[in-house]
Amino acid sequence: MAYSSTYSPGKSSLGKYQPSHHPPSVLELAQRGNFRAIAHWLNSILVSQGIHVQAEAPRAGCLKIMVNLQPTSRLSRSTSARQRLVRHICYRLWTLNSTEIREVRILGRMAGQRDILWRQSVRLSAITTPGINRLRKPSQGAKTAAQKRFQLLRSFLMNRFALAGFIFCYWLMYLDATGHQVDQPTIAATPTQPQTTEVQSAKSAIAAAPQKPQNLDFSVLRQFSGQIISEATPPVGADKVIALTFDDGPWETTTEQVLSILQQNNIKATFYMVGQAVQEHPEIAKKVAEAGHAIGNHTWRHLMDDMDELTAAEEMGNAARLIYQATGVRTALMRPPGGNLTGSLVPYSQKKGYSINLWSADSSDYYMSTPLIIDNVLANAKSGGVVLMHDGGGDRSQTVAALPQIISSLQKQGYKFVTVPELMQLQAKWQAMTTPTPIKEVPVTPLPIATPSP
Numbered sequence: 001m002a003y004s005s006t007y008s009p010g011k012s013s014l015g016k017y018q019p020s021h022h023p024p025s026v027l028e029l030a031q032r033g034n035f036r037a038i039a040h041w042l043n044s045i046l047v048s049q050g051i052h053v054q055a056e057a058p059r060a061g062c063l064k065i066m067v068n069l070q071p072t073s074r075l076s077r078s079t080s081a082r083q084r085l086v087r088h089i090c091y092r093l094w095t096l097n098s099t100e101i102r103e104v105r106i107l108g109r110m111a112g113q114r115d116i117l118w119r120q121s122v123r124l125s126a127i128t129t130p131g132i133n134r135l136r137k138p139s140q141g142a143k144t145a146a147q148k149r150f151q152l153l154r155s156f157l158m159n160r161f162a163l164a165g166f167i168f169c170y171w172l173m174y175l176d177a178t179g180h181q182v183d184q185p186t187i188a189a190t191p192t193q194p195q196t197t198e199v200q201s202a203k204s205a206i207a208a209a210p211q212k213p214q215n216l217d218f219s220v221l222r223q224f225s226g227q228i229i230s231e232a233t234p235p236v237g238a239d240k241v242i243a244l245t246f247d248d249g250p251w252e253t254t255t256e257q258v259l260s261i262l263q264q265n266n267i268k269a270t271f272y273m274v275g276q277a278v279q280e281h282p283e284i285a286k287k288v289a290e291a292g293h294a295i296g297n298h299t300w301r302h303l304m305d306d307m308d309e310l311t312a313a314e315e316m317g318n319a320a321r322l323i324y325q326a327t328g329v330r331t332a333l334m335r336p337p338g339g340n341l342t343g344s345l346v347p348y349s350q351k352k353g354y355s356i357n358l359w360s361a362d363s364s365d366y367y368m369s370t371p372l373i374i375d376n377v378l379a380n381a382k383s384g385g386v387v388l389m390h391d392g393g394g395d396r397s398q399t400v401a402a403l404p405q406i407i408s409s410l411q412k413q414g415y416k417f418v419t420v421p422e423l424m425q426l427q428a429k430w431q432a433m434t435t436p437t438p439i440k441e442v443p444v445t446p447l448p449i450a451t452p453s454p
Helices: 026-031 035-049 079-096 145-179 202-208 254-264 275-280 282-290 309-327 345-351 370-380 397-412 420-434
Strands: 052-059 062-069 103-110 118-123 241-249 270-273 294-297 355-357 385-390 416-418
Touching: 026 035, 026 079, 035 052, 035 062, 035 079, 062 079, 079 103, 079 118, 241 254, 241 282, 241 420, 254 282, 254 397, 270 275, 270 282, 275 282, 275 309, 282 294, 282 309, 294 309, 294 420, 309 345, 345 355, 370 385, 370 397, 385 397, 416 420
Parallel strands: 062 103, 241 270, 241 385, 241 416, 270 294
Antiparallel strands: 052 062, 103 118
16 A cells, blocks of 8 residues: 655654654654655655655565656656656665665556556665764663773863864964965855865875876866866767766775776776865875876765855865865866756856866666666767766765776777867867868959950
């Protein structure tokens, strides 16, 4: 039996009531696999699009979602719109990081009717994000008076050292901030003081004096400045080229695995980095630059929602500063989180001269298994295309497993791999070749009419 989004915490199906000072939120219940909470949460997201969903209790880790569509909805007719909805629902469920949900079965029908228009099943990959703890630490037994005195003394000493260290680090950051300002040549300084002063002890030392990579400046041609680009258009007979791109890094382990695969195949790719991830792993960001890959700005905190211009300036400015500190690279490439073109982020970036880079082939690797990732890329690959993948933001082991086969299959089809800046340079070359050169008119002086001799 399916349940709609009418939800009451008192009707939770999680077992006996446990006394608590703070009742669990809808999101917490959804994370535990409460199907009523899941339906309520999804409907709060989709209601603005005229979509209503129902959910059934997960069975053997499989959650069933019924999507009720309005008669005028494009989702009943457009395959691409339907795929975007399925991806959106799966992405939202993936972010729950629930141990109760390993697979999703989504069915679509017209509201008020029983006939199923379409159905699709997707397996969700687990997130291994630090900071999400599924298990609580075991409670400790009673401590002796000597242990308590020792802990009190240790806390006192540690607090003194922490205070001294904080003052010293704050003074160093103050000197660094007043000594020089790092930003893009075409980007205005961040309007507010960045909230990244909690940074880095040993990691800041690694990022302070980066070795020079092969390319320190990923600027764009004037004709692409401020433009939204998802692919290039090669002329007939041109070499088949394609650009591999990776978002949300740098990430522990995964990014280095991707770098190793690319190096083995002598391929250069484009990495769109998140400022906070760079702040966390500056040494990995430096490896990306030293390997000769292109680097783009993927904002500071990867905010998916619309933002005002002040927040946009902060997101772009802080990310640019952190990327420069870790790698020495200045970039005019940016990719909005989730490809979101609404709000002030994209207009602000365009005003500052960034090239807005989207994609033409979405691997959907953030929630799909290895075979499906490979199928998605190969089915949508085309010459001049841009492939979206992820090296960070969660468990990307499926992407790492899929990448060698993706590369091998595309090579067999005759593709050459380029970075996004290289793809734009090729596009400019192709445009120059196919644009006819205007013929300059040369004035012709008429010859005098010959006079016949008598």
